[in-house]
Amino acid sequence: MKMTFYSFIFLSSVNDIVCLLKHADICQLGMDQRKVNVLAREYCDDTKRKNKPIILSHHMLPGLLQGQEKMSKSDPNSAIFMEDEVADVNSKIKKSYCPPNIVDGNPCLEYLKYVVFPWFNEFKVERKAENGGEKTFTTIEELVSDYEKGDLHPADLKPALSKALNRILQVC
DSSP, X not given: OOOOHHHHXXXXXXXXXXXXXXXXXXXXXXXXXXXXXXHHHHHHXXXXXXXXXXXXXXXXXXXXXXXXXXXXXXXXXXXXXXXOOHHHHHHHHHHSOOOTXXXXXXXXXXHIIIIIXXXXXXXXXXXXXXXXXXXXXSSHHHHHHHHHHTSSOHHHHHHHHHHHHXXXXXXX
């Protein structure tokens, strides 16, 4: 769905208002919201407001299902949430879009790159010997190379991803 000019202005205003009314010192949103944050800071300049929010923009993870450019709170199957139970994570990752040998647009690989590798600095795949045996990847580049070549299959990657995400969520 494309945003019309008016919906962009309305949503931008709502996001600015929320950021400013909360007297937020730091406003953290995805890169897609950067323009909104800049508007809030410019508003502070225009109104001589003393404390402007600091902007922290971060990479947006795609939705877990095919064709979802970003995750959405309105679609609970599009993302892993902090309050998800082990069974929820397992189910969501099992149903996620993860085509064999395809890296671009693959949400499972995005979760690995931006969540799992920064957390653990490695990714362990447990599989039967006839499927290549256990392997620990120490870089995302190594994993992507194996995935593109077909040496790592989604049926092996997904359970290992679920396990890693569940380990992270247990700590949080």
